[in-house]
Amino acid sequence: MTSDPEILFHEPGATLWWLAAGPVAAVLMMFIQVSSGYGWHPLLPGVFLVLVTGFLGLQVKAARIHTSVELTREYLRQGTETILLSEIARIYPEADGPEVPKWQSYRALGELTGVPRGRTGIGVKLSGDRRAQAWARRHRNLRAALVSVVDEGVAS
Structure with missing residues (x-):
């Protein structure tokens, strides 16, 4: 039996609450039909329900694949790219002041352009003199977790 690694930080990438916009759009369309005196015809609200929910479902699925973040004691997964924590040599300090730090021009982890x-x-800073940018919405939480596990790995 294998145990799942302890997750130190996680962001899903997108919330499933966006899928509620499809039923909301259908109800609004039904309200517009009835209030305008046209009567209730289920075809148009049904089309809105299917199209809006379907389109947003694709968007949410893509965001959950490409913008999710997971950190364990073994790896950091950013979207579809996973790097071992043993490859991380250093975490650069947070940007401070008006001067833009050089690390902000490094490539972003994951298979995204930025x-x-x-x-x-x-x-x-990664092994082999490589550099990159990890990223998250709650970046301070990810930074704190990264610093603690990278410093822990360096100490051992």
């Missing part, structure tokens, strides 16, 4: 919108980067 740090996802609504997330903040965290500079990391």
